[in-house]
Amino acid sequence: MSWLDRLRGRPLPRETAKQRLQVILVHDRSNLSPGLLEVIKDEIIAVLSRHVPIIAEEVRVTVTQDARECRLVADIPLGNRHSRS
Amino acid sequence: MSAQVITVTSGKGGVGKTTVTANVGMALALAGRKVVCVDADIGLRNLDVVLGLENRIVYDIVHVVEGRCRTRQALIRDKRVPTLHLMPAAQSRDKSAVKPEDMVRICEELRPEFDYILIDSAAGIEEGFRTALAPADLILLVTNPEVSAVRDADRVIGLVEAMGKPVPKLIVNRLKLDMVRRGDMLDTSDVLEILAIELLGVIPEDEQVIVATNRGMPVVLEERSPAGQAFRAIARRLMGEPVPMFPSEDGQGILGWLRRLVRSGGGR
Numbered sequence: 001m002s003w004l005d006r007l008r009g010r011p012l013p014r015e016t017a018k019q020r021l022q023v024i025l026v027h028d029r030s031n032l033s034p035g036l037l038e039v040i041k042d043e044i045i046a047v048l049s050r051h052v053p054i055i056a057e058e059v060r061v062t063v064t065q066d067a068r069e070c071r072l073v074a075d076i077p078l079g080n081r082h083s084r085s
Numbered sequence: 086m087s088a089q090v091i092t093v094t095s096g097k098g099g100v101g102k103t104t105v106t107a108n109v110g111m112a113l114a115l116a117g118r119k120v121v122c123v124d125a126d127i128g129l130r131n132l133d134v135v136l137g138l139e140n141r142i143v144y145d146i147v148h149v150v151e152g153r154c155r156t157r158q159a160l161i162r163d164k165r166v167p168t169l170h171l172m173p174a175a176q177s178r179d180k181s182a183v184k185p186e187d188m189v190r191i192c193e194e195l196r197p198e199f200d201y202i203l204i205d206s207a208a209g210i211e212e213g214f215r216t217a218l219a220p221a222d223l224i225l226l227v228t229n230p231e232v233s234a235v236r237d238a239d240r241v242i243g244l245v246e247a248m249g250k251p252v253p254k255l256i257v258n259r260l261k262l263d264m265v266r267r268g269d270m271l272d273t274s275d276v277l278e279i280l281a282i283e284l285l286g287v288i289p290e291d292e293q294v295i296v297a298t299n300r301g302m303p304v305v306l307e308e309r310s311p312a313g314q315a316f317r318a319i320a321r322r323l324m325g326e327p328v329p330m331f332p333s334e335d336g337q338g339i340l341g342w343l344r345r346l347v348r349s350g351g352g353r
């Protein structure tokens with residue numbers, strides 16, 4: 001990769017490879033494909049909305065990892081009951 | 086004497102298992118240890134050719150399993166390094182001809198007579214994988230610093246864990262220093278960070294490996310070859326000596342410092 005590419009701010013192939021691997025492995029290790037995560041997200045939204053108002057478009061469901069430990073993380077912003085109903 | 090059984094495995098094929106088995110086996114033998122290399126790649130035998138012993142095969146591991154010869158009779162002794170032995174694979178059979186329990190039994194029989202038993206696995210994670218791993222005390226996981234090879238290595242770590250076997254130690258093979266230097270290839274530190282297992286050694290890309298394989302003279306026999314030196318270092322680590330790792334280009338001297346400076350400054 002040339003210095004010109006670097007000047008243009010392109011990431012090094014090494015960095016791209018590492019980032020891609022990290023994403024691939026999160027899904028491999030947890031056995032959760034990106035598609036399945038979307039399904040899970042939609043179902044969480046459906047269930048929770050029956051009990052509390054949530055901001056559906058801002059819900060994030062991701063898999064994180066620390067060494068070889070995987071964790072499913074759902075970030076669900078609650079809507080304001082008064083302004084939203 | 087009771088041998089340590091070391092299985093050399095990988096996820097992706099063609100990453101260098103046979104090369105590692107032959108060279109580490111020969112390096113251990115050169116250091117005076119009694120070594121037997123077992124070719125568990127049934128149907129696609131290669132270890133005999135890499136070691137240059139292909140003309141001396143009479144019996145193979147399938148003959149042993151089927152009781153057509155004694156375990157000892159299938160062993161070929163290397164004339165160059167007399168403490169090195171090979172148990173060849175069968176060429177005209179399939180993987181199912183040797184079962185995990187057969188491999189365990191053969192290793193039990195060989196253990197009292199050797200210091201190290203090195204098993205070269207077949208590519209893939211099917212039957213042959215379990216057979217090669219069954220008797221292992223130590224597992225060496227070979228990978229190349231490439232996305233697909235590292236991904237498959239990760240899968241093997243998971244499978245090994247599920248089998249209740251010890252966590253493998255990592256060998257990064259075919260590292261191209263000039264590419265790492267340019268930022269065009271994953272460095273050992275990246276692979277280690279991602280796989281999070283212990284590193285046993287790093288082997289550089291080295292044309293002499295191919296020359297050596299063509300001649301049937303493993304590259305460890307070449308005093309000056311960089312790969313040969315890396316293989317000798319791995320053998321010494323296996324024997325318990327602390328040997329510094331192959332230097333990572335990233336960390337070295339003023340150039341490495343400058344490189345890190347430039348990298349942290351630009352591009353993000």
Ligand SMILES: Nc1ncnc2c1ncn2[C@@H]1O[C@H](COP(=O)(O)OP(=O)(O)OP(=O)(O)O)[C@@H](O)[C@H]1O
Pocket residue numbers: 095097098099100101102103104105126131206207208258259260288289290291292294295298312
């Ligand atoms: N460090 C190296 N430098 C250059 N060439 C190498 C190096 N290591 C291995 N090779 C070459 O790569 C090829 C594949 O190596 P090898 O046969 O050892 O892989 P393998 O993992 O045993 O393959 P398979 O999965 O088919 O059994 C061979 O041609 C070998 O000579």
Ligand SMILES: [Mg+2]
Pocket residue numbers: 102103104126131205206
């Ligand atoms: Mg092989």
